Amino acid sequence: MAGYTPMMQQYLSVKAEAQDALLFFRLGDFYEMFFDDALTAARELEITLTGREGGQEERIPMCGVPYHSAEGYITRLVDKGYKVAICEQVEDPATAKGVVRREIVRVVTPGTVMETKNLGEGANNFIVGTAETDGRYGFAACDLTTGELYVTSFPASGESVRNELNVYRPAEAVGDAASLRRLSGEAAGAGRSVLCTEREVAGDVFETLRGQFPGERWEDHEPARRLAVARLVAYLGETQKRSLSHLSTVKSYDPKQFMALDAFTRRNLELTETVRDRSRRGSLLWLLDKTRTAMGARLLKRWIDQPLLDAVSIGKRLDAVEALHGSWMQREELRTELREVYDLERLVGRIAYGSANARDLNALRASLERVPAIRAVLGQLDSAPLAELAGAMDDCADIASAIAAAIADEPPVSVREGGLIRPGYDAKLDELHVASRDGKKWIAELERQEREATGIKSLKIGFNKVFGYYLEVTRANLGSLPEGRYERKQTLANAERFVTPELKEKEALILEAEERMVDLEYSLFAELRDRVAAQIPRLQKLAEQVAALDVLQSFAEVSAERRYTRPRLTNGYDLIVRDGRHPVVEAVAEGATFITNDSSLTEDASILLITGPNMAGKSTYMRQVAMISIMAQIGCFVPAKSAELPLIDRIFTRIGAADDLVGGQSTFMVEMKDIQVMTEQATARSLVIIDELGRGTSTDEGMAIAQAVIEYVHDAIGCKALVSTHFHELAHLEQSLAKLRNGCMAVKESADGVTFLRKLVAGAADSSYGIYCAQLAGLPESIVSRAYGLLESTAAATREAAASADSGGGGLTVRERPSAYDAAEPASGAAAPAAQAGPAPAEQAAPGGVVQLAMFAEPVASSHPEKGRKPASAQADRLADKLRKLDVMRMTPLQALEWLNDARNQLMESGDPL
Structure with missing residues (x-):
C-alpha cells in the first residue's frame, strides 16, 4: 500500500x-x-x-x-x-x-437480505448451511428475517439433497467444498441459482452452537446436523456483526416425517407455481390461500411443500378445520381479527436486529391487542385442538402495555428526530419539552416586541442549521433599526439578517434542550426495544400459533366455499374416492360444472391402466387423485363427495415432461430416469402416476417397456398406480396381472357424431381419435385432410397385403374422415369440427401448460360413420364388431395378417361365405 x-x-x-x-x-x-x-x-x-x-x-x-x-x-x-x-x-x-x-x-448477501419489501410478504428467504460426513448430509435452513431455523439430515445422495432444495429454494448456501458441490449441482439441474460460499467453523463446534442456542442439547444431534448449523451460525455472525437473538430455537426433523415429493412431482402437480409461466395463479397454493397474515401465507406454503405422514397430527388439523368449517360467524370474526395482525415474525426479526423503529413497535402493540379477541372467538368453538391452541396463546399483554405507555401514537419513521416518546412517560424528557416549548414562546414574544420597538411590521425571526435563530429585516426597512443593538450576521439579495445577545443566549438554551431531548428520546426508545427483544421467544411462539390458526381458517374458508368434504384417513391400503374433482381445474373455470369421477385403488385392484383419446381428461383425472391425497395429508378437506384415503409416503409423477435440452437428454431418456428413480424408491405405500408410458421410442419397444414397467410395479413394488397409455394392446394385461384393471375415458359414438364424456369407465378404449383431436385443437384443414388420406392409404395397403397372403381374405374397415368435414369444410386453421353439430368447445389451458378441450364445455359431436358389408350371420356380426374397434395404425403388418387369418378361420368354421 x-x-x-x-x-x-x-x-x-x-x-x-x-x-x-x-x-x-x-x-x-x-x-x-x-x-x-x-x-x-x-x-x-x-x-x-x-x-x-x-x-x-x-x-x-x-x-x-x-x-x-x-x-x-x-x-x-x-x-x-x-x-x-x-x-x-x-x-x-x-x-x-x-x-x-x-x-x-x-x-x-442474497441469503441475508433484511429489507423485506424486496422479498414479498408471503415468501421466505432462506440461507442454508451444509455438511457431508460419515455418509450423511446435514442441511440447516434459516430465514434471517423471521428467525426460523430448521435442521435435518439424510443419506448423502443427490436425490435427497434435491428434495430438500425443493422445499426451501435457498438463495445462498454455506458449507464445505464437497457438500456445496453436491448442492450446487442439484440446484443447477433444477434450474436454480444458489450463491455458494465455503466456510469452516473457527474453533470448537459445540462452543459456537452453545453460544447461540444455550438451551439446546447438541449432544443429541448427529455430527452432520451439528456441523451444518455451526457453519451457518458462524457465517451469519461474521457477515451481520450484531446480535442474532431471534435465532434462539432450532427445529429438528427427519424427512421421513413428510410425504416425499420430487421436483418433477411438484412441477407436474403445480403445487406452488404453474409450469407454463411459473405464476402463482393456477397452483394449489393459489387456490388454498385465504390467509389473512403474511406469516400464515408463508406457513401455508411450507405445509403444502411438506405433507404430513403422522395420522394423529393430520387428524388434529382436520378436527380444527371441521369446527371452523361449520361455524361461519365465528370464522368471519376470526378472519376480521387476523386481518389486523401484522407480520409478527418479521417485526420480531427487526427488533432483534436493532433496525425496528417506533412504528414497528406500534405495529407489534396493535397486533398483540388482537390476541384476546382471537382467543375469545376460539372459545366459542367446540374443538379440542382449537381450545388447546387458545389456551396456549400468550397475549403478551405486558409487552403491549409497555409499548402503549412509551411510544407516541404517530411517531416519525426516523428514530433520530424526536417525537417518539409519549408525554408523561419520562419526567426529565417532559422538563426538556417544557424548556423547548417555553423557549419558542419566548422567541415568538421577542419577535412581537422587536416589531413594536422598531415599527417594522415585516420583521421576523427565523432559524436555520447554519446560523441558528436570527432577525430578518428587508433592505427597505434597514434605516428603522436602532444603532448598535443589532449584530449583522448575513446579507441576502433583499434583506439583512441580525442577531442580538439576548437571542443568542436563548438560542443556546433552546438548542441544548432540543438536542438533549432527541438524545434522551432515542435512549428511551432503544431501552424499550431491548426490553421487548428480551421477550422474543414468547413473541415467536405466539407468531407460530397465529400463523397455524390462519392456515386452518384458510382451509376451512376454501372448503366451505368449494364444497369440499372431510377425508377419512386410514391405516389400510385402499384409496376410495367418490365423485372426485380436480380442485384447481374446477376453480379456474368458475361457474362451470366439473364432471366428477370415482377412484378405487385397493389391495385387489391396485393398478388402473387408462386408455382413451387425447384431450379426454386422462391427465386431469390422474392429477386429481394425487391432489386429493396431498390436500388430505396437509389437513385440508378435499374436493369429493367422500374420500377414504391411506397415508401415502411418496408420490411419483411422470406427466408431460419436455426434453432436457441443456442436459442433452430426450423426452424418452428423462422418462426412463424418472422410472428408474421410482423403481428404486417406491414402496407399497406410494402412489405412482405415469402418463403415456413408453412414448418417445418405437411402438414395439415402447409397448415392451410399458408392459415391463407395469409388471414390475405390480409384482415387485405393489404400490397404487395410475398409468395412461395409447398402447391399447396392453389391455390384455388385465388377464395376466391379478391386481390390474382397465379403465378408459368414455367416448360416445353414434351416427350423429362423437362425444367426449370426460367420465372414467371400466374397460379399454378402442381408438385414440388422434386426427379428430387434431382438428379440435385447430390444426389447418389441409393437414387434417392429408392425415385422413394417409390413414386410408395405409389401411388399403394392409388390405392388399392380407389379400395376397390369403386369396380368400376379407377387407379391413378403417375409420374414415367424418362426413361432416366433407359437407362443410371449415377455413384453414378453423377449430370447429362440425358446425351443424353445435359450437366447438373453448380451449382451456390446464395446469401444466397443456392446452386441452375445456373440461366443462358441452360435448362436441362429429359425424363419424363406419363403412362395411353387413355380415351374413351372428359370427360374422361379432367379427365385424371387433373389426370396427381395431386400431389399424397400432398394428404391425404381421399382427394384421395374423388377425386376418384368425378371422378367416372363424368365418370358415361358421360356414359363412367369405
Missing part, C-alpha cells in the same frame, strides 16, 4: 476483510467504490465511472451512490448474486484526529 494516500490505505485495509464482496465505503454523504469494485458496480448499476487521485501516477477507478438511496442499489447488486460489504464512519469527523475511523458494519 506504499505510495497511496492515507485514505486509500485505509480503504485497501478494509477491503482486505471483504475480498469476496463489493465494498461500499462511506465518504461523507456517499458510498464510494474503487478499483475493480468500481468497474463492476458501474457496469451492473449503470452509473457513471469516474476516477480519483490516490497517490499513484494513474487515477483510481471510482463510482459512488448517495447514502440515502443506497438501499435500492444494494438490492440490485444482491439480486444479481453479489455480496455487498457496508463500511461506515464509526467516529465523529469533528473530533477525529487524522483519517476518520471506518469499519464494515454488515455484509449483505
Whole structure:
C-alpha cells in the first residue's frame, strides 16, 4: 500500500476483510467504490465511472451512490448474486484526529437480505448451511428475517439433497467444498441459482452452537446436523456483526416425517407455481390461500411443500378445520381479527436486529391487542385442538402495555428526530419539552416586541442549521433599526439578517434542550426495544400459533366455499374416492360444472391402466387423485363427495415432461430416469402416476417397456398406480396381472357424431381419435385432410397385403374422415369440427401448460360413420364388431395378417361365405 494516500490505505485495509464482496465505503454523504469494485458496480448499476487521485501516477477507478438511496442499489447488486460489504464512519469527523475511523458494519448477501419489501410478504428467504460426513448430509435452513431455523439430515445422495432444495429454494448456501458441490449441482439441474460460499467453523463446534442456542442439547444431534448449523451460525455472525437473538430455537426433523415429493412431482402437480409461466395463479397454493397474515401465507406454503405422514397430527388439523368449517360467524370474526395482525415474525426479526423503529413497535402493540379477541372467538368453538391452541396463546399483554405507555401514537419513521416518546412517560424528557416549548414562546414574544420597538411590521425571526435563530429585516426597512443593538450576521439579495445577545443566549438554551431531548428520546426508545427483544421467544411462539390458526381458517374458508368434504384417513391400503374433482381445474373455470369421477385403488385392484383419446381428461383425472391425497395429508378437506384415503409416503409423477435440452437428454431418456428413480424408491405405500408410458421410442419397444414397467410395479413394488397409455394392446394385461384393471375415458359414438364424456369407465378404449383431436385443437384443414388420406392409404395397403397372403381374405374397415368435414369444410386453421353439430368447445389451458378441450364445455359431436358389408350371420356380426374397434395404425403388418387369418378361420368354421 506504499505510495497511496492515507485514505486509500485505509480503504485497501478494509477491503482486505471483504475480498469476496463489493465494498461500499462511506465518504461523507456517499458510498464510494474503487478499483475493480468500481468497474463492476458501474457496469451492473449503470452509473457513471469516474476516477480519483490516490497517490499513484494513474487515477483510481471510482463510482459512488448517495447514502440515502443506497438501499435500492444494494438490492440490485444482491439480486444479481453479489455480496455487498457496508463500511461506515464509526467516529465523529469533528473530533477525529487524522483519517476518520471506518469499519464494515454488515455484509449483505442474497441469503441475508433484511429489507423485506424486496422479498414479498408471503415468501421466505432462506440461507442454508451444509455438511457431508460419515455418509450423511446435514442441511440447516434459516430465514434471517423471521428467525426460523430448521435442521435435518439424510443419506448423502443427490436425490435427497434435491428434495430438500425443493422445499426451501435457498438463495445462498454455506458449507464445505464437497457438500456445496453436491448442492450446487442439484440446484443447477433444477434450474436454480444458489450463491455458494465455503466456510469452516473457527474453533470448537459445540462452543459456537452453545453460544447461540444455550438451551439446546447438541449432544443429541448427529455430527452432520451439528456441523451444518455451526457453519451457518458462524457465517451469519461474521457477515451481520450484531446480535442474532431471534435465532434462539432450532427445529429438528427427519424427512421421513413428510410425504416425499420430487421436483418433477411438484412441477407436474403445480403445487406452488404453474409450469407454463411459473405464476402463482393456477397452483394449489393459489387456490388454498385465504390467509389473512403474511406469516400464515408463508406457513401455508411450507405445509403444502411438506405433507404430513403422522395420522394423529393430520387428524388434529382436520378436527380444527371441521369446527371452523361449520361455524361461519365465528370464522368471519376470526378472519376480521387476523386481518389486523401484522407480520409478527418479521417485526420480531427487526427488533432483534436493532433496525425496528417506533412504528414497528406500534405495529407489534396493535397486533398483540388482537390476541384476546382471537382467543375469545376460539372459545366459542367446540374443538379440542382449537381450545388447546387458545389456551396456549400468550397475549403478551405486558409487552403491549409497555409499548402503549412509551411510544407516541404517530411517531416519525426516523428514530433520530424526536417525537417518539409519549408525554408523561419520562419526567426529565417532559422538563426538556417544557424548556423547548417555553423557549419558542419566548422567541415568538421577542419577535412581537422587536416589531413594536422598531415599527417594522415585516420583521421576523427565523432559524436555520447554519446560523441558528436570527432577525430578518428587508433592505427597505434597514434605516428603522436602532444603532448598535443589532449584530449583522448575513446579507441576502433583499434583506439583512441580525442577531442580538439576548437571542443568542436563548438560542443556546433552546438548542441544548432540543438536542438533549432527541438524545434522551432515542435512549428511551432503544431501552424499550431491548426490553421487548428480551421477550422474543414468547413473541415467536405466539407468531407460530397465529400463523397455524390462519392456515386452518384458510382451509376451512376454501372448503366451505368449494364444497369440499372431510377425508377419512386410514391405516389400510385402499384409496376410495367418490365423485372426485380436480380442485384447481374446477376453480379456474368458475361457474362451470366439473364432471366428477370415482377412484378405487385397493389391495385387489391396485393398478388402473387408462386408455382413451387425447384431450379426454386422462391427465386431469390422474392429477386429481394425487391432489386429493396431498390436500388430505396437509389437513385440508378435499374436493369429493367422500374420500377414504391411506397415508401415502411418496408420490411419483411422470406427466408431460419436455426434453432436457441443456442436459442433452430426450423426452424418452428423462422418462426412463424418472422410472428408474421410482423403481428404486417406491414402496407399497406410494402412489405412482405415469402418463403415456413408453412414448418417445418405437411402438414395439415402447409397448415392451410399458408392459415391463407395469409388471414390475405390480409384482415387485405393489404400490397404487395410475398409468395412461395409447398402447391399447396392453389391455390384455388385465388377464395376466391379478391386481390390474382397465379403465378408459368414455367416448360416445353414434351416427350423429362423437362425444367426449370426460367420465372414467371400466374397460379399454378402442381408438385414440388422434386426427379428430387434431382438428379440435385447430390444426389447418389441409393437414387434417392429408392425415385422413394417409390413414386410408395405409389401411388399403394392409388390405392388399392380407389379400395376397390369403386369396380368400376379407377387407379391413378403417375409420374414415367424418362426413361432416366433407359437407362443410371449415377455413384453414378453423377449430370447429362440425358446425351443424353445435359450437366447438373453448380451449382451456390446464395446469401444466397443456392446452386441452375445456373440461366443462358441452360435448362436441362429429359425424363419424363406419363403412362395411353387413355380415351374413351372428359370427360374422361379432367379427365385424371387433373389426370396427381395431386400431389399424397400432398394428404391425404381421399382427394384421395374423388377425386376418384368425378371422378367416372363424368365418370358415361358421360356414359363412367369405
